[in-house]
Amino acid sequence: MFGAAPETHGSIVAVVDAYRAHGLFKRWPIEYLPTHGDRGAARNAVLALDALRRFALLRMQHGRMPVHLHISARGGAVRDAALVAAAAAARCPLVLHLHGTGFERSHGMALMRQLLENAACVLVASESQRAWVRSVARGAHALCLPPPVAAEGTTPQSRPNLVLFLDRMEPRKGIYDLLEAFAAVRAAIPDVRLVCAGDGERIAVARYAERLGIADAVKFTGWVGPCGKRALFEAAAVLALPSYDEALPVSLLEAMAAGVPVVASAVGGIPEVVADGVSGYLVAPGDKVSLERSLRRLLGDRPLGQRIGAAARETARLRFSPERALPQLEDLYRALGLAAAGADARSPVAAA
Numbered sequence: 147m148f149g150a151a152p153e154t155h156g157s158i159v160a161v162v163d164a165y166r167a168h169g170l171f172k173r174w175p176i177e178y179l180p181t182h183g184d185r186g187a188a189r190n191a192v193l194a195l196d197a198l199r200r201f202a203l204l205r206m207q208h209g210r211m212p213v214h215l216h217i218s219a220r221g222g223a224v225r226d227a228a229l230v231a232a233a234a235a236a237r238c239p240l241v242l243h244l245h246g247t248g249f250e251r252s253h254g255m256a257l258m259r260q261l262l263e264n265a266a267c268v269l270v271a272s273e274s275q276r277a278w279v280r281s282v283a284r285g286a287h288a289l290c291l292p293p294p295v296a297a298e299g300t301t302p303q304s305r306p307n308l309v310l311f312l313d314r315m316e317p318r319k320g321i322y323d324l325l326e327a328f329a330a331v332r333a334a335i336p337d338v339r340l341v342c343a344g345d346g347e348r349i350a351v352a353r354y355a356e357r358l359g360i361a362d363a364v365k366f367t368g369w370v371g372p373c374g375k376r377a378l379f380e381a382a383a384v385l386a387l388p389s390y391d392e393a394l395p396v397s398l399l400e401a402m403a404a405g406v407p408v409v410a411s412a413v414g415g416i417p418e419v420v421a422d423g424v425s426g427y428l429v430a431p432g433d434k435v436s437l438e439r440s441l442r443r444l445l446g447d448r449p450l451g452q453r454i455g456a457a458a459r460e461t462a463r464l465r466f467s468p469e470r471a472l473p474q475l476e477d478l479y480r481a482l483g484l485a486a487a488g489a490d491a492r493s494p495v496a497a498a
Contacts, residue, residue, distance in 0.1 A: 147176050148197060148229055149216035151183035155314075155345060155369050157245045158216045160396045161293045163372070165475075168294055168468035174479060175487045176214075177204060181229065182221060194225045198232055205236045212266075212482040214241040219248035223257055230261050239266040239482045243291075244275065247393050247414065255282065262286040267478060271394035272415020289478065293396050294471035297403040297463050307338040307445055310382035310406070312375065312397040313389070315346030320388030320411065320431065322354055327388075327438040329358040335445055343367045343378060379404035383451060384444045390431040392416055399466050402426070402458035407451045409440040419465070425457040 150158040162178070165171065171178070179197040182190040204211065213233040217226045233240045242265035249258045262268055262283035269291045270276050279288040309328060315321045321342070328340050340363060342351065348366055355364045370378065375397075379385075385401040387410040394415035401408055402419070408426040410416050420426035427440035444451045464470075476486075 147178050147214040147216070148181050148201075149178065150221075151180035151193060153371075154183045156218060156220060157293070157396045158218060161245070162216070164294045164296075164468070165472070168296070168472060170472060170475070173486055174476070174484065181225060190222065190225070194222075194228070198228070201232060201236075205238070210236070211238055212241060212479065212484055213238045214243060216243045216245060217249075217261075218245040219252040220246070221252075223253040226253065226261065227257060230264055234264055240264060241267050241269060241478065241482070243269040244279070245271075245393070247275070247278075247391050250282075259283050266482065269475075269478075272418055274415050274418065275393045289474070291474050292394060292466050292471055293399065294468035295396070295399040295403045295462055295466040296468055297405075297459055304448075305383040305451075306381060307335055308382050309338065309340045309441060309445075310378055310385045310401075311340065311342045311344070311387070312370075312378065312385060312401070313344050313387060313395065315342060315344055315348060315351045318390045319346075320390060321347075321351055323388050323432060323434050323437060324386050325351070325354055325358055325360065325364070327386075327434045327441060328364075329360050330434075330438045331441050331445065332360055332363055334442060338363065338445060340364045341367060341378060341382070343370045343374070345369045375400060376404075379406050382406050383448075384409060384441060386437070386441065387411065387416075388429065388431065388437050389413060394419065399462055403462035403466070405455040405459040407444050407454040408458060409437060409444070419461065421457075421461075424454070425461045426454060 149162050150156060179200050181194050181197045215229055242261060259282050262279055263286060268279050268286050268288040270279060270288055271292050273290055276288040276290050279286050311324055313319045332338050355361045379401055385406050385408045387395060387398055389411050392414040398408060398410060408420060410420055410426060411431045412428040413431055417428060420428055422428040429436040429440060
């Protein structure tokens with residue numbers, strides 16, 4: 147399996163960590179080969195070359211084996227193409243796992259078509275993304291495989307007036323729209339606070355908060371790991387994700403699993419998960435009035451927030467629990483000829 151190095155920001159590590167936490171790496175003979183991280187281009191080149199070297203050694207030792215490659219639009223198109231080419235040259239069946247959107251911009255449509263067509267299977271998080279794959283490469287075999295998310299603990303009965311933004315701070319994520327909507331909410335609910343957890347344009351966002359007169363109510367935590375996210379979910383009254391472009395954000399599913407009501411844009415796979423007015427609220431991208439109205443509704447009516455949070459938690463339990471998500475991936479491994487570790491540990495999966 148090829149993927150991001152541990153502690154790298156983004157959904158790849160979150161998904162792989164979930165796989166590991168719920169036993170996939172114990173049940174199956176998987177070798178995880180990090181290909182990139184957050185430490186710059188030079189370090190990424192070293193990681194990619196080392197992953198290719200280790201893959202060649204595994205190929206010599208074990209022969210033909212499935213390759214599970216995680217890629218995102220924030221990754222390197224050249225690196226991804228090289229990894230796919232290595233799998234093809236070794237005649238190894240390729241599972242191409244897409245994280246997020248924007249591949250037509252980062253990789254180019256021609257390269258993406260080639261990558262998709264070379265894969266034995268393309269894994270995506272939502273039906274909308276599967277439709278995009280089929281529009282790019284009509285013959286691609288795309289499988290919808292949402293990330294596994296476990297509901298842990300109990301939902302707090304009382305939460306402070308805290309709005310949580312958990313994503314990269316950049317315009318396409320709607321952070322500036324959220325600041326404007328939050329400023330209007332604060333005029334009606336003076337004790338409300340906004341926590342922005344993630345990397346990105348922190349200085350520009352902070353300056354915009356100052357211009358709106360809400361700097362004292364906005365806190366920046368930087369990127370947070372699993373423990374930090376868990377603490378934020380326990381404190382948050384609502385998660386706001388007013389993005390312009392999404393596939394199916396892991397942070398959204400994690401918040402729902404924690405019983406946090408969500409207000410999110412109706413883009414990508416989000417409407418496939420959030421039932422408007424039942425398990426969250428959906429708004430159009432850029433609709434700051436509806437965003438403000440939905441936030442005020444959840445903050446001002448706590449019994450409503452508890453009902454919607456409970457419905458969100460139940461949705462996550464029924465659709466995204468590890469017991470439902472992981473068997474689909476394991477069935478795919480079997481179909482590609484891999485034997486589970488308990489039955490035959492001779493042929494590993496090269497995870498890229």
